[in-house]
Amino acid sequence: MSKRTGIYFFTKNSPNEFEQYLSLAAEALDGLAEEVVSAVLDRAVKRMEGIINDGGINKTIKGGPRIDSRDMINSVGSTLTGNGKARVQASFGFINDAPIWTRFQERGTRALGPMRNRGSGGDGGIAPMLAYATALGEAIVDFQNRVDSVQWASFSQLSMIDRKN
Secondary structure (H helix, E strand, O other): OOOOOOOEEEOOOOOOOOEEEEEEEOOHHHHOHHHHHHHHHHHHHHHHHHHHHHOOOOOOOOOOOOOOOOHHHHOEEEEEEEOOOOEEEEEEEEOOOOOOOHHHHHHOOOOOOOOOOHHHOOOOOOOOOOHHHHHHHHHHHHHHHHHHOOOOHHHOOOOOOOOOO
């Protein structure tokens, strides 16, 4: 068994700021690591697409889906591979050539000037969509819940959250 069996969420030095990487020992979870990570990725991607289709966690003034050219929603995806070192490697987010405006949609525009967010008292701007941010937070919780649902997980290195229940 590898020395680093837990799951690791990390970012790479790349221009894509809305892509979450994760790595898990392939033999973890009684050999179900790839299946568990795949399920977490699928749920995260569907959650991002749902938020975009719903108009974001924070709705824009015009309302409706955050889809015009489909470039942003088409950039949502995931990858699942091995790294050749007995680890399952994966990523999800805006990973398929996300357009430049993805940053403004995801984070919103809260700066001073004509692009400031209406929610901050301005006359214009884009409300933060938070599709990636929400899916990331939920993916971490989803993975932890899947690990904790395995009977032996509370005694393993994979169960990192101290439950006070």
